[in-house]
Every structure is written in structure tokens, then in C-alpha cells.
Amino acid sequence: MSILKRAALAAAALAMTAGLAAAQTTVKWLHIEVNPNQVKIWEEVARDFEAKNPGVKVEMQFLENEAYKAKLPTILQSKDRPHIIYSWAGGVLKSQVEAGVLEDLTPAMQGYKDNLAPAAVAAFTVDGKIYGVPHAQSQVGFMVNKELMAKGGVDPASIKTWDDLLGAVKKLKAAGVTPIVAGGADKWPLHFYWTNLAVRLGGKPAFQAALKGENGGFAGPVFLKSGELFKQLVDLQPFQNGFLGFKNPQAVGAFGDGKAAMILAISSFYHTQKALAADKKGIADDNIGWFDFPTVPGGQGDPTDTLGGINGWLVTKGAPKEAAAFLKHFVSLDVQKRLAAGNFLIPTFKGAEEGLASPFMRQIAANLAKSKYHQNFYDQDLGPNVGRVVNDATTEMAGGSMDAKQVAQAIQDAVRQGN
Amino acid sequence: MLATVARRSMQSGKLTAIALFLPPALLLFTIFVVLPIAEAAWYSGYNWNGFGSPKNWVGWDNYRFVFETRAFGLALRNNLLIIAVSLIIQLPLALTLALLLAEKFRGAVALRMLFFMPYILAEIATGLIFSFVYDGDYGLLAAIYRQFGAEAPHLLASTQTSMLAVLIVVVWKYFGFHMMLFIAALQGMDRNLIEAARIDGATRWQTVRLIIIPLLYPTIRLSVFFAVVGSLQLFDLVMPLTRGGPADSSQTLVSFLYSFGVMRMRVGFGSAVGVILFVICVTFAFTYKRWFMRDE
Incomplete structure (x- = not known):
């Protein structure tokens, strides 16, 4: 009897703490970036977002590139799936959309999307709906x-x-x-x-x-x-x-x-x-x-x-709305400029390419700006x-x-x- | 009267034992073995990428695609090659070493440990170590070649040699395990028989050929069984070495399943390979048990 009582008490306690934890929203962000210098900046951006949005926590998770591709279908079936996942757009994105595992970001992107390179947004658009926030391009x-x-x-x-x-x-x-x-x-x-x-x-x-x-x-x-x-x-x-x-x-x-x-x-x-x-x-x-x-x-x-590539982030079905908000913070002029200054990527946010420090990366950005047909990697597309x-x-x-x-x-x- | 009561109570005791001990095992076996096999068989009829639930029924198409894939043939060939090398090189090597090291002499135990060591190493670690050894620019092999003033071959990068390189690692890693099996059997052997043969004037070779090896048959059969099953399961050694490449030349059945099923998100196709592999394993296990392991 006493065991039962104790169990009931424990369950009640658990329920209470769970109630407390719910006040805090956690955005789980799964990435595949291996360059520690870049990850460091990302972490700072996440902390910055947390500071501006009390009650929201951004939790970074990492998987290696090939392992990520192999595990993704299983991950997406899980109830504990991450809210933000990495994407190369293309055919894989399409099958994810068809399976209904992604959140439609079209309403969240209203107005904001005009800040981004149109080709990059187009790559993350399937059947007229936007499913991802692109953050980098490459040639x-x-x-x-x-x-x-x-x-x-x-x-x-x-x-x-x-x-x-x-x-x-x-x-x-x-x-x-x-x-x-x-x-x-x-x-x-x-x-x-x-x-x-x-x-x-x-x-x-x-x-x-x-x-x-x-x-x-x-x-x-x-x-x-x-x-x-x-x-x-x-x-x-x-x-x-x-x-x-x-x-x-x-x-x-x-x-x-x-x-x-x-x-x-x-x-x-x-x-x-x-x-x-x-x-x-x-x-x-x-x-x-x-x-x-x-x-x-x-x-x-x-x-x-x-x-070249167009890389971005998708929001999985059932994720809190803070996930999209974080992405808009992550792909914003300041952050993109900062990443560009480190020459980590060719930014997708218009104007951020001015932050590119090296002439080499500037050259690439100019090439991409000139390009009328940017073909995504075949193996992704x-x-x-x-x-x-x-x-x-x-x-x-x-x-x-x-x-x-x-x-x-x-x-x-x-x-x-x-x- | 008394006897029947005793029997009945014994029977009911047995029943309780069954009722008590069977369900957990049966449940685990059903959840983790029977259900996945049934699921794989079901998935193999669909063209499905793993997202959502399977809808696109294609019948036997996946099986047809498997047999049409060139890499599947290569994988099958490589598995047979591994079995052949296990039987022709690894087992005799293990047996010879066992015969030498089962004797009691200084250093015998140390040598046994040394030969057994590769088996303890994790497969992935072994694969990584050997990918460094084989590296044509910086590897140990390259250094040896350079000593003789020759340019080292990139063993893992050529379709001609990639499987050879994998086979060397397989033999290196597993011969110690088979050797240990044989040593254990040799030590459990009745020394009187060997002594009697010696008194009768049998030479060392005759003793080995006519007494020891026949007495080892059960262990040899077991060892062959392990070699074949191990070959069919070989995966984690191949991945860090070659990932089945170049041009699928070192693919095994399981690495084929992984790279063509899992990595390509073709769950139906991969399941078909899994079912084929399952059928091969079951057929082998039952026939082998029936034909060769009847006595045990």
C-alpha cells in the first residue's frame, strides 16, 4: 500500500514539474555544421535569441552529414523529433512535403521573404508554399x-x-x-x-x-x-x-x-x-x-x-511557433553579415554580401547575383x-x-x- | 496411485514453469524478431521512401530491381569469396596455430593472447586502423614500399584490390577467435587417446590426422558455421575501409542493403534485400544443422 502511495505521490510531483517546464518553450535545432568557428557564432546567435525572448530555449543538436541523411526519415517519425532541421532543398524536400512532416512557413514568411534572394526562396517553395528559410548559397x-x-x-x-x-x-x-x-x-x-x-x-x-x-x-x-x-x-x-x-x-x-x-x-x-x-x-x-x-x-x-547549393532550414510539423521566429532571427541582416565577415557562406539576405571580407567570396557572390539559372546540386535535386x-x-x-x-x-x- | 499424483504434480510444476518463463522470452522474440521480419516482408512490396506510411504497392518489383542491380551480384560474389577464404585460409591457419599453442610451453599463453587481440578490437576501429595502414601516401604499407624504393599501391582505391584488402583484414581479425575455439576443444580432449596412439608408435602427423582432427570435427563444424554467418553479417568492417566501393567492388550483402536501401531512402527496396538475406540465412542455418550438426 505504501508503495502505491509513494508512486502516486511521485507521479503527482512529476506532473507538477512537467507543468512548470511547459512554461519554458524549447526549440530543438538539429544541424550538421562541422566547422567549430562557425558553430561558435551560431551558439552566440541562439543565446542572443534566448535573451530577447524570455521563456524560450534553443537547444542545438548535431549529426554528421552522411549520418544525418541516413537517420532523417526515422527521426521525423519520432515524437521527440527536432523542430528545425537542415535541408539542401530539391527532391528530398519534396518527398518530406508530400509525407506531411513539415510545417508550412508561408504565413510566417509574409513580408520577410522579400529580404531574401528570390532564387533561394524559390528553391524552398513547393507547390506555391514556402517550407524553408534559406541561409546560404554556394557555387x-x-x-x-x-x-x-x-x-x-x-x-x-x-x-x-x-x-x-x-x-x-x-x-x-x-x-x-x-x-x-x-x-x-x-x-x-x-x-x-x-x-x-x-x-x-x-x-x-x-x-x-x-x-x-x-x-x-x-x-x-x-x-x-x-x-x-x-x-x-x-x-x-x-x-x-x-x-x-x-x-x-x-x-x-x-x-x-x-x-x-x-x-x-x-x-x-x-x-x-x-x-x-x-x-x-x-x-x-x-x-x-x-x-x-x-x-x-x-x-x-x-x-x-x-x-551550386542552396542550403536552409525546415520546421517540422507540430513545432512551436518560436521555431520560425528563431529562423527569422538566424537569417537576419546582422547575423548574415557576421557570418559573411567570417567568409563562412554566401548569404541569402539581401545586402549581407557586403559583409564578405575576402575578395574570393565577393567574387562568388557576384557570380551568383549575375546568374539567371542556378542549378541546385543534382544529387539533391x-x-x-x-x-x-x-x-x-x-x-x-x-x-x-x-x-x-x-x-x-x-x-x-x-x-x-x-x- | 501415488505415482500418478506425483506425475501430475510434476506436470503441473512444468506447466507453471512454462507459464512463468516462456511469455517474457516469447514477447521479446515477437517484438524484436518476428514483427520486424514480417514488417520487412510487408514493406518490400511497396515503393516507399520512409516518410509517412507506405501507399504505393508495387508487388514483386523491388525483388526484380534487386536482382537487376549489378551491385547485388557483386555483393553476393564477395560474400561467397569471404566464405571461401575463411574455409581455405583462415580455418587451416587457426587450426595450425591452435595445435602449436595448445601445448604447454613458455610464452604459449602470451602468444594466444596476442593472436586473440584483433578479435577484441571493435570492427569500426579495426576498419579505421587499416584504412590508415593501407593509405597509399602516408600509410604503413606505403612506408614499407618506400623502403624498397617502390611506389605504394592504393589498395582501397582500385576495383581490382579493394576486396583483397578487406579479406586480409577479415582473416587478421577473426583467425584468433577460431584458434581459441580449437584450443578450448583441444584442451578438453581426452589425452589418453593421444597417449595410446603415441605408445602404438604413431608419428606426430599421424596423431594429428587420425586422432586429433576427427575428434575436433564438432568444433570444426561450429567454426565453419560461425565463418559463414559472420560473412553474411559483415558490414561494420567494410564501411570505414571502403564503404563497399570503388564501383561496388567490395560491397557485401549488408553494406549493399545499407547503401542502396537506407542511404537512398528506398525502404521497400532495402526491405526486399533484407528478406532475401533472411531467406539465405535461414536456408543455410537449417540445412547446415540438418546435414552437418545432426549429432549435437
Whole structure:
């Protein structure tokens, strides 16, 4: 009897404390950022938000990139799911919307959304409703080590077309410099070649048509040609020894160590190459260069078209309204300027790009501002399944085990199998 | 009369024991084994990405897609390769070492410990350690090659050698476990038989071949069973080493399930692979038990 009594008392006590805790709203924020310098600023932003909104607590949770992708479907089924999650937009976002696990942010974004880059907001809009708050953009292009390029007698600024690139690779090889470093074990660094070639060859119309299955879908002429051109590069053996065993951080680190002249990079590698280099300094600003992905003569794409990422945050179903409020605080002019000043990202908040400290990042921001067609990463845009097949197939091509036709066919087959 | 009462009370005692001890085990088994298997079988009929509930029924399509995937064939081949290497290299190696180390001599225990050590290491840690060893630029292997003035190969980065590299680690890690099984069996063996053979003038080789190995058959069968089941489960060693790559050349059935089912959010497809794996395991376990482990 006494045990029962005690249990009842305990339960009552628990209920009371639970009642107390409810007065305090906790916003659970799941992120995948590994750069400690950036996370530090984020934490400060969260504390700042708490100070301005008494009774609200922002709790940061972390998962590593690949682990996050693998666990997300399970996480979203849980009652204890985080309120704010990371997103690359694209196909994955779409399937999350279809499953009804996200909160529609359209009302919360009213008025506020005009502050953001329209392309970034568009990426997080599905069927006319806004589901995410974008905070960063990036561009894919060639990052170069000027010193090593000079050693091979190549002027990076002179590389305009695909043939120029092939010529540069030959020259660098002849001079005994490893032309390109690539993280082949992660696969997506290699899919940039094929997809960026497709952006140059076919522009926006080709991608849109392929999505609808027109012109032979991804087995159509534009994508076949992309494969053939990529094969020309692969045949020159431009990558470092054992590139298929390098994960992306290793490859970026090797670039930071000055082991290769070029890397097909996401613009944010500007920062990561420093963090991942053996000496933690990487390549100095005056030695680092950039040229946009080369064009292909006769290609339908505009030279200003860009391939890159659009990253943002989603609010899960049933989250407190403070979650959206926090996101608006997180993607505000001050915070974005601060992150830009650290060169961590290309901001999405209009005007914040003025905060960018390095000329390198300013250049990227200018490129993105000029771009009329910004293609999101294929492996995100096409959804988890088809996207991964694009990565697999293009990596196999880089390894020499698939030709252009097989790559295009594998991707088209995946589209046919669905999701 | 007395006897029947006793029997009846014994029976009721048994019933109480069953009523008391069976439900918890049965419940746990149902929740964590039977239900997931049934669920997987159910999911495998859907094209489903894991969000919401499955709606898009596709029948046998997922199974067809699995068999159409080239990587599935490679994974199956690799699993068979692991079994073959376990049987042809690992078991004889473990047996030989066991025969040597089951004797009592100075350092025998220390050597046993040394050979058993890799087995204690966590799989992920082992994989990471060997990915450093194999690294073609900074690894131990590269350093050895350089001593001879040669350029080290990137074992993990080539479709030709990635599986070889994985197999070396598998043998290195598990031979100690099998060796221990054999040592335990050898120590439990009736020494009189061996002594009798020796008195009859049998050579050392004859003793091993005609007395010891036949007496070890139950343990060998057990060891083979572990080797096969271990091969079918191999996953956590492969992930840090190669993630099944390059070009799926070192995929195992489970790593195939993970990279093509889980990572691609194709729950239906992954479940189909799971069901296939389940069928393979069950078929193997039952036939093996029936054919080879009848006596135990």
C-alpha cells in the first residue's frame, strides 16, 4: 500500500514539474555544421535569441552529414523529433512535403521573404508554399593553387572552354604537377563534372525536359555528350593517385597542403581547405584563385549559369511557433553579415554580401547575383535515389568502368524505378 | 496411485514453469524478431521512401530491381569469396596455430593472447586502423614500399584490390577467435587417446590426422558455421575501409542493403534485400544443422 502511495505521490510531483517546464518553450535545432568557428557564432546567435525572448530555449543538436541523411526519415517519425532541421532543398524536400512532416512557413514568411534572394526562396517553395528559410548559397567551380599553375605554365584566367581545361591538364602533367585532386570515395565531388557539363551543354531547358522524360530523359543527347566530354578528361588521368579512395575532406585537405593545382570545389571549400590542411592554414589568400566551370562551344547554357547549393532550414510539423521566429532571427541582416565577415557562406539576405571580407567570396557572390539559372546540386535535386545513382555512375566513369552511354542509361533506369 | 499424483504434480510444476518463463522470452522474440521480419516482408512490396506510411504497392518489383542491380551480384560474389577464404585460409591457419599453442610451453599463453587481440578490437576501429595502414601516401604499407624504393599501391582505391584488402583484414581479425575455439576443444580432449596412439608408435602427423582432427570435427563444424554467418553479417568492417566501393567492388550483402536501401531512402527496396538475406540465412542455418550438426 505504501508503495502505491509513494508512486502516486511521485507521479503527482512529476506532473507538477512537467507543468512548470511547459512554461519554458524549447526549440530543438538539429544541424550538421562541422566547422567549430562557425558553430561558435551560431551558439552566440541562439543565446542572443534566448535573451530577447524570455521563456524560450534553443537547444542545438548535431549529426554528421552522411549520418544525418541516413537517420532523417526515422527521426521525423519520432515524437521527440527536432523542430528545425537542415535541408539542401530539391527532391528530398519534396518527398518530406508530400509525407506531411513539415510545417508550412508561408504565413510566417509574409513580408520577410522579400529580404531574401528570390532564387533561394524559390528553391524552398513547393507547390506555391514556402517550407524553408534559406541561409546560404554556394557555387561550384575550379579552385586553383596559383603557384602550382604557374609551375605548369598555365594561366588560370585563360581557361575558358573545356578544351582549355584539357590543355591545362596536359601541361600540368608534363610539368610533373598533379592537375586535379578529387574525393572520389564520397562520389558527389565527381558528379559535379558530369552535371556541370550538362548545365553548360543544355542549360535550364535540357534539365527541365529530362525531368519530364522528354528527349530521351537523362539518356538523351545532352547528357550523353556530357559523359563523352567527361570521359575525355578522365582519359588524361588528371586526378591524384588513388583518388577513388579519398573522402572529400581528405581531398580538400590535400589541396590545402598544396598537393594539386586544381580542385572542382564548392565555393565554401575556400574555408574548409584551411581547416583541413595539415598546417591548419592551407593556401594563402593571394595564392588561391578561381575560374568558373569552362564552357563548351555550341552549348545551349549561358556562361553565367551556375551550379551550386542552396542550403536552409525546415520546421517540422507540430513545432512551436518560436521555431520560425528563431529562423527569422538566424537569417537576419546582422547575423548574415557576421557570418559573411567570417567568409563562412554566401548569404541569402539581401545586402549581407557586403559583409564578405575576402575578395574570393565577393567574387562568388557576384557570380551568383549575375546568374539567371542556378542549378541546385543534382544529387539533391533529383531526390535521394536518382541522385545517388548519378553519383555512383559518374564515379564509375571516373574510375573507367562505365562509358557515357552506360552512365546515361543507369540514371534513366533509376528515374524509371522511381522515388 | 501415488505415482500418478506425483506425475501430475510434476506436470503441473512444468506447466507453471512454462507459464512463468516462456511469455517474457516469447514477447521479446515477437517484438524484436518476428514483427520486424514480417514488417520487412510487408514493406518490400511497396515503393516507399520512409516518410509517412507506405501507399504505393508495387508487388514483386523491388525483388526484380534487386536482382537487376549489378551491385547485388557483386555483393553476393564477395560474400561467397569471404566464405571461401575463411574455409581455405583462415580455418587451416587457426587450426595450425591452435595445435602449436595448445601445448604447454613458455610464452604459449602470451602468444594466444596476442593472436586473440584483433578479435577484441571493435570492427569500426579495426576498419579505421587499416584504412590508415593501407593509405597509399602516408600509410604503413606505403612506408614499407618506400623502403624498397617502390611506389605504394592504393589498395582501397582500385576495383581490382579493394576486396583483397578487406579479406586480409577479415582473416587478421577473426583467425584468433577460431584458434581459441580449437584450443578450448583441444584442451578438453581426452589425452589418453593421444597417449595410446603415441605408445602404438604413431608419428606426430599421424596423431594429428587420425586422432586429433576427427575428434575436433564438432568444433570444426561450429567454426565453419560461425565463418559463414559472420560473412553474411559483415558490414561494420567494410564501411570505414571502403564503404563497399570503388564501383561496388567490395560491397557485401549488408553494406549493399545499407547503401542502396537506407542511404537512398528506398525502404521497400532495402526491405526486399533484407528478406532475401533472411531467406539465405535461414536456408543455410537449417540445412547446415540438418546435414552437418545432426549429432549435437
